[in-house]
Each structure stands twice: as C-alpha cells, then as structure tokens.
Amino acid sequence: MKPAPFDYHAPRHLKEAAELLATLPNVKILAGGQSLVPMMNFRYVIVDHLVDLGHVDDLRGIAVIDGRLRIGAMMRQRDLETSPEVARHCPLLAEALRHVGHRQTRNRGTIGGSLAHADPAAELPAVCAAYDAVLHLASIRGLRSVPFREFSLGFMTTALAPDEMIAAIELPIWRSGHGHGFHEFARRHGDFALAGAAALLDIGAGNVVRGAALAVFGVAEQPVRVDAAEAALTGKAIGSTAIQNAAAAAWLVEPISDIHAGGDYRRHLAQVLSVRALTDAARRAGVDG
Amino acid sequence: MGKQATRITVNGKSHARVVEARLTLADFLRHELGLTGTHLGCEHGVCGACTVLVDGHTARSCLMFAVQANGSEVTTVEGLAADGELSVLQQAFMDNHGLQCGFCTPGMLITLTELLRDNAEPSEAEVREALTGNLCRCTGYAGIVKAALDAAQRLRGGTPSQPSPASGGGR
Ligand code: FES
Ligand code: FES
Numbered sequence: 001m002k003p004a005p006f007d008y009h010a011p012r013h014l015k016e017a018a019e020l021l022a023t024l025p026n027v028k029i030l031a032g033g034q035s036l037v038p039m040m041n042f043r044y045v046i047v048d049h050l051v052d053l054g055h056v057d058d059l060r061g062i063a064v065i066d067g068r069l070r071i072g073a074m075m076r077q078r079d080l081e082t083s084p085e086v087a088r089h090c091p092l093l094a095e096a097l098r099h100v101g102h103r104q105t106r107n108r109g110t111i112g113g114s115l116a117h118a119d120p121a122a123e124l125p126a127v128c129a130a131y132d133a134v135l136h137l138a139s140i141r142g143l144r145s146v147p148f149r150e151f152s153l154g155f156m157t158t159a160l161a162p163d164e165m166i167a168a169i170e171l172p173i174w175r176s177g178h179g180h181g182f183h184e185f186a187r188r189h190g191d192f193a194l195a196g197a198a199a200l201l202d203i204g205a206g207n208v209v210r211g212a213a214l215a216v217f218g219v220a221e222q223p224v225r226v227d228a229a230e231a232a233l234t235g236k237a238i239g240s241t242a243i244q245n246a247a248a249a250a251w252l253v254e255p256i257s258d259i260h261a262g263g264d265y266r267r268h269l270a271q272v273l274s275v276r277a278l279t280d281a282a283r284r285a286g287v288d289g
Numbered sequence: 290m291g292k293q294a295t296r297i298t299v300n301g302k303s304h305a306r307v308v309e310a311r312l313t314l315a316d317f318l319r320h321e322l323g324l325t326g327t328h329l330g331c332e333h334g335v336c337g338a339c340t341v342l343v344d345g346h347t348a349r350s351c352l353m354f355a356v357q358a359n360g361s362e363v364t365t366v367e368g369l370a371a372d373g374e375l376s377v378l379q380q381a382f383m384d385n386h387g388l389q390c391g392f393c394t395p396g397m398l399i400t401l402t403e404l405l406r407d408n409a410e411p412s413e414a415e416v417r418e419a420l421t422g423n424l425c426r427c428t429g430y431a432g433i434v435k436a437a438l439d440a441a442q443r444l445r446g447g448t449p450s451q452p453s454p455a456s457g458g459g460r
C-alpha cells in the first residue's frame with residue numbers, strides 16, 4: 001500500500017504547470033488527491049511525475065461574471081460548500097456538495113479534480129450536467145471552452161487532452177426564485193451513490209414551467225440529462241401528476257449493473273429520486289403539491 | 290528519484306527533512322517523527338484512522354504526500370493534550386466509554402475536535418454525520434457520540450453529564 005516512486009512538481013503559475021504537463025513523460029495532475037492517491041497507493045496508477053496544482057493561485061477564486069458563476073478548478077469542495085456566492089447563485093451545487101465524501105475529503109478534494117476523474121456516481125459532474133456548465137481547459141496551446149455535454153465522454157472518460165487541465169468551471173445562474181432539488185441513494189452517507197438525481201425548475205405565473213433541468217447520475221456510465229422529462233414539463237403547469245409523468249422518462253436511461261446494484265434497481269431509483277428532486281425544486285420555487 | 294526538502298510544523302514544533310516525494314504525510318509522522326498516535330487502518334482513504342489537522346482542517350494523512358504539507362502546520366492526536374492534561378474531548382471519551390481497542394480513537398478525536406471548534410452545539414445527527422468518515426469496529430459508535438455531545442456541553446460551560454452505569458457497558 002505504498003505508491004511507486006515519482007518526481008514531484010509544485011508550479012506556482014498556470015503557464016509553468018502547462019509547460020510541465022506538455023513536456024514531462026508519464027505525468028499526472030495532483031489536484032485534491034482524494035481519488036488519485038488511493039489509486040496510487042494501490043498502484044493502479046504508477047506515474048513518473050506528479051504536477052501538484054495546489055500552489056497555482058490562478059486556479060482559485062470564485063466570481064460572478066456576466067450572469068455566470070465562475071469557479072476556479074482548484075477550489076476545495078469544502079470552500080464551495082460554505083461559500084455565500086454558491087449558496088446564493090447556485091444552491092443546487094451547495095446542496096450536492098454535502099453528499100460528496102466526508103468533511104475530511106471535502107477539505108482536500110477539489111471541484112476540478114472531481115470533474116476530471118469523472119466517476120459515474122459522483123455528484124459534481126451531475127451538477128455540471130444539470131447546469132449545462134462550461135469548462136475552461138488550459139494547456140500550452142492556450143484556453144478552450146467546452147460545454148459539459150461534450151466534456152463528459154463516458155465511463156471515467158473526458159475530453160481532456162493528456163497535457164490539458166481544467167482551469168475554471170462556469171455555471172449559468174438561474175433566475176432568482178428558481179427551485180432546486182438533489183437526492184441520492186447511498187448505503188451510507190458519504191459513500192458513492194447507487195443512483196441520484198439533480199433538478200432545477202424555473203416556474204412563472206400560473207405555475208407554468210419556464211425552464212427545467214433534470215440530470216440523473218450513478219445510473220449510466222456518465223451523468224445523463226433526461227431531456228424527455230424536461231420537455232414534458234416545460235411550458236405546462238406543474239403539479240405532482242406532471243412530475244410523476246415526467247420523471248417516468250428517467251426509466252429510459254440505459255443503466256449499468258455491477259456488484260453494488262443491478263440495472264433494474266438503478267432504473268427504479270433513478271425514477272423515484274427524480275420525482276423527489278423535482279418535487280423539492282417545485283416546492284422551493286414556491287409551488288406545493 | 291524524487292527527494293525533496295520539506296519543512297512541516299507538527300504540534301507546534303518545526304521539523305525539516307529531506308524525504309521521498311512518495312512518502313505519505315502519515316508515514317512522515319509515524320516513521321520520520323516517531324509520532325505513532327496517527328494510525329493507519331486502510332491506507333486508501335476509507336477508515337479515517339489517519340485523520341490529522343492540516344492548517345486547522347481535517348485531512349486523511351494517508352491521502353496526502355508529506356511534500357504537499359511543506360510549510361503547513363499539522364496537529365496530530367499527540368498535540369491534543371496540552372502539558373499532559375487530556376483535552377475536554379479526550380476526557381469525555383474516557384468518561385463515556387468512547388473507545389475500546391483505541392485504534393480508531395486518534396482519528397475520531399481529530400475529526401470531533403474540528404466539529405466542536407466550528408459548531409459549539411451540534412445535534413446528535415450532526416455528530417453522526419461528522420463521524421461518517423471514521424470507522425470504529427468496536428464501540429458501535431454510541432459511546433463516541435455520547436462523548437462528543439458531552440464534550441460539547443462541557444465546552445459550553447455546562448456540567449459534565451454523570452456517566453451512567455449503563456453507558457457503553459452491558460456487553
Ligand atoms: S488509513 Fe487513511 S483513511 Fe484509512
Ligand atoms: S475502539 Fe476499536 S476500532 Fe474504535
């Protein structure tokens with residue numbers, strides 16, 4: 001249970017980090033280390049070089065820019081959990097963070113690290129899916145922006161090039177007064193979820209849905225937006241029957257089966273948790289029932 | 290490969306060493322400094338026995354390399370008892386049967402030290418949630434939760450709860 005030897009690099013600037021990633025052989029990024037270091041301890045991952053982004057100040061910070069919440073990739077999960085900006089502008093993210101691992105791992109774990117790791121049962125990729133987040137990726141070639149739908153490619157697979165890092169995440173801020181809901185089922189609090197659902201609802205006059213987002217995670221190989229549910233809800237008055245009917249579309253997400261849960265059970269959970277997440281979102285947007 | 294000069298302040302005392310980059314903070318504490326109070330149960334971030342405070346925040350020391358803690362202040366279980374006197378939380382563990390074999394105890398104490406620092410009046414549910422990252426194979430957690438709530442009360446200036454004969458026993 002000891003990692004294989006490697007060389008450690010602690011760049012202070014983005015440019016320096018990008019150069020290291022482009023030139024060093026068999027190199028990996030160390031963000032918060034809460035997924036990578038266990039894999040190194042097991043020697044599932046053996047690297048020659050580790051580039052620690054923990055000292056790169058350009059990758060930190062949180063700001064509202066043009067109606068979007070911009071979060072530096074190296075922001076610790078715990079800092080986001082307690083951030084007033086996150087609570088005010090992206091409450092879905094704040095709620096999801098409470099389910100991410102434990103306080104001890106959130107103190108170290110970063111949002112960028114979680115997105116790059118892309119575990120299918122992880123909460124933060126699901127939140128990015130629900131918000132249609134835009135990821136800013138940095139390398140020696142400069143910066144490029146990738147919408148989350150194009151970033152997430154499959155089971156623990158992303159659009160990141162080998163020498164690329166996530167620099168920042170931008171979440172569009174929904175209209176104040178919108179509702180959010182987040183539910184997951186895990187065997188113990190802090191465990192990876194067997195399935196979960198994240199929902200956003202913008203509800204206008206007459207309880208008519210102006211915008212809806214529903215993402216399920218832990219079900220398929222990557223977080224999935226349930227487009228059919230969103231389409232069924234949008235433009236119509238919301239209520240418990242509408243939510244039940246819309247959430248049925250979560251049943252269509254092609255599930256994975258593993259030792260933790262079978263596909264049918266995951267499907268069932270996806271549907272039930274979607275109802276709960278949408279119901280919470282509607283209630284928080286001021287609609288009961 | 291990968292030796293690095295590293296300076297870490299542990300329990301108020303500064304230590305400089307040249308260490309391999311792959312040395313975890315846990316092994317630095319245990320092997321370089323001889324501070325074996327920090328326990329290693331799993332070495333992959335599941336059990337919480339290795340929890341320490343890094344710059345005041347709990348972290349699993351098996352999931353950090355010592356070089357990452359360069360320039361940091363670390364507090365281990367050895368740093369909790371000031372001048373050989375048990376901290377309020379440690380005393381509450383003793384009084385409420387918060388430990389049996391003691392293997393998980395260092396991690397429990399550090400985790401709860403952070404909780405009680407940030408939350409003077411935690412509910413039982415909050416204590417239990419704080420403990421989800423720490424496994425105990427002996428106590429069934431009841432004594433640990435009781436100790437945490439008791440310590441919180443003592444720290445608020447209340448009188449220590451009388452350990453009842455039934456607490457933690459009965460097995
Ligand atoms: S030894 Fe670090 S979490 Fe188990
Ligand atoms: S007291 Fe033995 S593991 Fe907790």
